[in-house]
Amino acid sequence: MYEHDVLVVGAGGAGLRAAIAAHEEGADVALVTKLHPVRSHTGAAEGGINAALREGDSWQDHAYDTMKGSDYLGDAPAIETLCQDSPQETIQLENWGMPFSREEDGRMSQRPFGGLSFPRTTYAGAETGHHLLHTLYQQVVKRGIEVYDEWYVSRLAVTEDPDPEKRQCHGVVGYDVQTGEVAGFRARDGVILATGGPGQVYDHTTNAVSNTGDGPAMAYRAGVPMEDMEFIQFHPTTLPSTGVLISEGVRGEGGILYNEKGERFMFEHGYASNSGELASRDVVARAELTEVNEGRGINDEYVHLDMRHLGEERIIDRLENILHLAGDFEGVDGLVEPMPVKPGQHYAMGGIETDENGETLVSGLYAVGECACASVHGANRLGGNALPELIVFGARAGRHAAGTDLGEAIIETGRTEDTEIGEVDTPVAPGAIHADDEAVADGGSDVDDSESRRDATRSDGGDPRSEGASVIPEPDEVVDRAVQAENRRVDHLMEKEDGVQQAELREKLQKTMTQNVNVFRTEEGLKQALRDIREVREQYQDVYVDDPSRTFNTDLQQTIEMRNLIDTAEAITLGALARDEFRGAHWRQEYQERRDEKWLKHTLLSWNDGTPELWFKPVILEGEDKTYEPKIRSY
Amino acid sequence: MSTQTSQETEEAEVESGQAEPHSPHQDRRMQERASKEERRQRLNDERTRESEETVEIKVFRYDPEVEAKQEPRFDTFHVPFEKGMTVLDAVMYARDHHDSSLTFRHSCRQAICGSDAFFINGRQRLGCQTQIAELDTPVRIEPLPHQEVVKDLVVDMDSFYEQMEAVEPYFQTEEKPDGELEEQRQSRENREKIKMGTRCIWCASCMSSCNIAAGDDSYLGPAAISMAYRFAMDEREGDEMKDHRLRLIEQEHGVWRCQTQFSCTNVCPKDIPLTEHIQELKREAVKKNLKFW
Numbered sequence: 017m018y019e020h021d022v023l024v025v026g027a028g029g030a031g032l033r034a035a036i037a038a039h040e041e042g043a044d045v046a047l048v049t050k051l052h053p054v055r056s057h058t059g060a061a062e063g064g065i066n067a068a069l070r071e072g073d074s075w076q077d078h079a080y081d082t083m084k085g086s087d088y089l090g091d092a093p094a095i096e097t098l099c100q101d102s103p104q105e106t107i108q109l110e111n112w113g114m115p116f117s118r119e120e121d122g123r124m125s126q127r128p129f130g131g132l133s134f135p136r137t138t139y140a141g142a143e144t145g146h147h148l149l150h151t152l153y154q155q156v157v158k159r160g161i162e163v164y165d166e167w168y169v170s171r172l173a174v175t176e177d178p179d180p181e182k183r184q185c186h187g188v189v190g191y192d193v194q195t196g197e198v199a200g201f202r203a204r205d206g207v208i209l210a211t212g213g214p215g216q217v218y219d220h221t222t223n224a225v226s227n228t229g230d231g232p233a234m235a236y237r238a239g240v241p242m243e244d245m246e247f248i249q250f251h252p253t254t255l256p257s258t259g260v261l262i263s264e265g266v267r268g269e270g271g272i273l274y275n276e277k278g279e280r281f282m283f284e285h286g287y288a289s290n291s292g293e294l295a296s297r298d299v300v301a302r303a304e305l306t307e308v309n310e311g312r313g314i315n316d317e318y319v320h321l322d323m324r325h326l327g328e329e330r331i332i333d334r335l336e337n338i339l340h341l342a343g344d345f346e347g348v349d350g351l352v353e354p355m356p357v358k359p360g361q362h363y364a365m366g367g368i369e370t371d372e373n374g375e376t377l378v379s380g381l382y383a384v385g386e387c388a389c390a391s392v393h394g395a396n397r398l399g400g401n402a403l404p405e406l407i408v409f410g411a412r413a414g415r416h417a418a419g420t421d422l423g424e425a426i427i428e429t430g431r432t433e434d435t436e437i438g439e440v441d442t443p444v445a446p447g448a449i450h451a452d453d454e455a456v457a458d459g460g461s462d463v464d465d466s467e468s469r470r471d472a473t474r475s476d477g478g479d480p481r482s483e484g485a486s487v488i489p490e491p492d493e494v495v496d497r498a499v500q501a502e503n504r505r506v507d508h509l510m511e512k513e514d515g516v517q518q519a520e521l522r523e524k525l526q527k528t529m530t531q532n533v534n535v536f537r538t539e540e541g542l543k544q545a546l547r548d549i550r551e552v553r554e555q556y557q558d559v560y561v562d563d564p565s566r567t568f569n570t571d572l573q574q575t576i577e578m579r580n581l582i583d584t585a586e587a588i589t590l591g592a593l594a595r596d597e598f599r600g601a602h603w604r605q606e607y608q609e610r611r612d613e614k615w616l617k618h619t620l621l622s623w624n625d626g627t628p629e630l631w632f633k634p635v636i637l638e639g640e641d642k643t644y645e646p647k648i649r650s651y
Numbered sequence: 652m653s654t655q656t657s658q659e660t661e662e663a664e665v666e667s668g669q670a671e672p673h674s675p676h677q678d679r680r681m682q683e684r685a686s687k688e689e690r691r692q693r694l695n696d697e698r699t700r701e702s703e704e705t706v707e708i709k710v711f712r713y714d715p716e717v718e719a720k721q722e723p724r725f726d727t728f729h730v731p732f733e734k735g736m737t738v739l740d741a742v743m744y745a746r747d748h749h750d751s752s753l754t755f756r757h758s759c760r761q762a763i764c765g766s767d768a769f770f771i772n773g774r775q776r777l778g779c780q781t782q783i784a785e786l787d788t789p790v791r792i793e794p795l796p797h798q799e800v801v802k803d804l805v806v807d808m809d810s811f812y813e814q815m816e817a818v819e820p821y822f823q824t825e826e827k828p829d830g831e832l833e834e835q836r837q838s839r840e841n842r843e844k845i846k847m848g849t850r851c852i853w854c855a856s857c858m859s860s861c862n863i864a865a866g867d868d869s870y871l872g873p874a875a876i877s878m879a880y881r882f883a884m885d886e887r888e889g890d891e892m893k894d895h896r897l898r899l900i901e902q903e904h905g906v907w908r909c910q911t912q913f914s915c916t917n918v919c920p921k922d923i924p925l926t927e928h929i930q931e932l933k934r935e936a937v938k939k940n941l942k943f944w
Contacts, residue, residue: 113822122836
């Protein structure tokens with residue numbers, strides 16, 4: 017068993033920043049990551065980092081823009097924390113040598129982004145994420161922080177208690193991709209999940225193949241609620257054939273969107289009469305698809321993004337990476353022709369419920385970055401707000417886990433007197449399916465699973481409430497048991513000789529999500545998606561791994577990831593079905609209005625009795641000095 | 652492992668050093684499954700051939716743990732061709748539809764994570780960045796030469812990472828700005844000078860293409876030296892640190908080993924002028940040493 021004070025799972029921007037912060041507080045910290053850190057998906061972020069750095073700008077303005085952009089579904093304490101901490105965190109990156117683009121006077125450049133009232137997006141060419149990732153990794157190397165790379169964390173080690181709020185996380189179970197060894201990692205002070213987004217539930221996504229929602233799904237099965245999962249951001253400018261991202265920086269620099277008739281439709285068709293191409297992402301994505309649906313799309317599929325008029329010099333200086341992407345992946349020369357673009361899945365606003373210190377309701381368990389939902393993005397994330405989220409909340413969680421007092425969090429996690437139980441009419445029973453003990457392919461619960469419970473026939477979700485916990489086990493024992501459970505799962509998958517393979521299931525899941533849980537959503541479509549997800553879940557009982565080797569068995573890894581995709585996809589779809597209104601990125605055919613009287617609240621899903629339980633908690637609109645009044649969003 | 656009817660086993664011809672085969676690991680399940688597997692693959696292949704234009708790829712296979720794969724070989728796969736298809740798309744298709752044990756690293760599929768550098772038709776390239784349409788067929792896909800093969804297209808990256816970290820790849824400066832919110836100003840010209848050096852995605856293509864690195868395990872190699880260049884030329888680090896960095900790279904296995912063959916520069920998927928960076932550091936090192944003579 018490996019042992020450290022703080023374990024960070026995932027080594028993208030948020031994980032690296034958390035590890036550095038914990039290390040600076042004196043903790044013995046280690047990163048456990050299924051990729052080598054420089055392979056993390058933060059590297060693909062292009063746009064920039066919103067930070068109120070300059071005269072004429074203020075964190076308050078940044079907070080106002082973010083609250084408005086979130087369609088009033090962000091929690092003010094989290095948003096204000098983001099905007100207050102971002103300038104210092106951004107400067108910290110610069111002080112660590114990050115190669116930002118520069119102004120004449122040598123200061124960092126900033127540019128306008130959608131939904132911002134000030135050009136506060138600090139950037140490094142069109143490859144800000146790459147530089148952020150590498151700069152943070154350099155600091156990890158400098159500090160000699162231990163990195164377990166190509167170790168896939170597949171289970172959390174959490175104590176068993178009927179009440180999730182009394183559970184404690186003592187570590188994780190990892191599996192060494194290179195050798196197949198399954199091992200326990202014990203965390204004396206805390207586990208920080210920083211596993212990134214779940215984009216692979218969709219087939220047209222900007223997300224890396226590794227973004228499979230591992231963190232949210234593991235936390236969910238350990239009793240932590242998933243929050244606001246229905247809010248999936250579709251980026252308006254992705255390349256049609258691959259989903260490769262074309263940065264919002266193109267529009268920030270003055271790029272123009274045209275339909276098939278050569279109309280500048282954002283203005284001419286009234287989608288955003290003031291901001292045009294620089295309206296917020298949800299608005300632009302819907303506008304593009306409306307153009308296509310009404311027959312004004314190009315090849316009935318996409319629209320054009322034109323940057324030729326910016327001139328070669330400016331393009332090379334600020335958007336050079338875009339030329340390479342358009343050329344390599346779409347065969348288009350952005351200097352001489354417009355680029356084809358269409359909306360693609362890009363970002364999950366929802367995730368593991370946390371407070372503004374990154375803490376979840378399970379003690380010792382934190383979540384930061386895209387896998388988490390401290391609720392800074394609400395119903396729609398503004399471009400340039402993901403990278404500050406990584407560094408701000410990564411640093412906070414790292415410090416908190418290492419024992420630094422950050423003060424009492426204002427956001428309350430878990431159930432309070434304000435929460436209400438929700439109901440939704442589902443066409444199938446979602447969640448776990450009942451199976452005998454041999455069918456551990458389902459992955460089971462991540463909550464410590466005692467011998468006696470395993471002997472009984474049970475639902476594979478592992479209902480921790482069915483039997484009371486009698487003795488509080490030692491932390492090492494909790495980790496050991498999780499290792500045993502994981503070994504059973506892996507052995508089962510490896511020994512099973514026939515059945516269905518994960519690739520087939522993944523394709524099926526991605527297809528239904530793209531068809532039915534996309535930019536435009538209907539009740540029937542969402543119900544169809546739930547039926548399909550249920551079917552995939554049932555088939556997953558029969559999944560097996562064909563590759564018999566323990567050496568670098570990606571077949572096994574993808575099969576374990578597949579279970580996480582199922583849980584995540586289901587949470588997204590259930591949330592979307594429950595929310596009968598139109599807010600931010602969530603558009604419903606039957607309900608084309610924002611319904612504040614009913615829906616100024618977060619959707620939460622808890623994994624109870626092996627099935628998802630739906631409940632709600634109110635949005636916090638009260639900030640430090642002001643209360644944000646919901647207004648109509650116009651751009 | 653006989654997985655496919657369309658599969659032809661060949662002698663391995665790559666020059667890369669394969670790992671010593673491990674002791675035979677007899678896997679009964681493998682044998683039993685083989686015939687079933689064959690049937691499934693045949694059906695898959697027939698379907699594919701009937702319906703669409705296909706492309707033929709020959710992929711290097713090796714697994715120290717599986718008896719049938721201990722002898723390195725090439726497997727042939729026929730995958731349906733679509734316009735815009737990349738080498739990565741093709742191997743992913745082969746894995747997902749023909750043989751789930753086909754193993755390779757990949758993640759972002761947009762040329763930024765650096766994990767899918769392979770030896771494609773005799774040249775180091777990123778799988779995701781390489782269009783099938785631009786290659787001669789059958790497309791031959793091998794692991795990066797000069798690196799130990801872990802399995803199929805996966806190579807051991809440890810020594811590459813060690814060299815990258817040997818050059819102290821992190822910003823070091825004594826002069827911190829006064830205020831918490833103060834930047835360490837950098838001129839546009841200086842940023843431009845180091846820009847290409849900051850683009851490295853650690854794919855190791857350059858290292859794999861370098862003849863010197865192939866014969867000298869201790870040679871820092873083009874990627875690490877270019878990383879050193881990125882910091883040595885950063886005006887914010889100051890003269891003292893620059894001297895320290897030059898000392899690091901002019902050691903016995905540093906810049907002087909480079910014989911200016913340009914192979915690294917030729918294969919770099921991010922167009923980094925690696926050879927130029929190495930040459931410039933040689934000049935800087937000479938200048939520094941002249942000061943003391």
